[in-house]
Amino acid sequence: MDDIDQLLARLGARAEPPGLADIDGRVLSRIADAQRQGQGFLVRLGAAFAGLALVAGVAGGGASVAFARHADAVSPLALAPSSLLIPRE
Numbered sequence: 001m002d003d004i005d006q007l008l009a010r011l012g013a014r015a016e017p018p019g020l021a022d023i024d025g026r027v028l029s030r031i032a033d034a035q036r037q038g039q040g041f042l043v044r045l046g047a048a049f050a051g052l053a054l055v056a057g058v059a060g061g062g063a064s065v066a067f068a069r070h071a072d073a074v075s076p077l078a079l080a081p082s083s084l085l086i087p088r089e
Helices: 004-015 023-074
Strands: none
Touching: none
16 A cells, blocks of 8 residues: 555656646637537537428328228228227127
């Protein structure tokens, strides 16, 4: 344990490296630059997914209306939400 204490004491007595004083500012500026560059991509990706969801919703809604129109002519029980609701003979 004495070795660690001695090493820490020697490390504390050394002069601070010159680049260490402004390292916080440099790291934070690089993070901000990376966020600015990646932000446009994320906005475009979100817009693409929103458009895809809109198209899928409209297509799914139209398909279910068409199915309901045709299924009504075939069988009134075609739209039963569960097979348990269909009367058995």
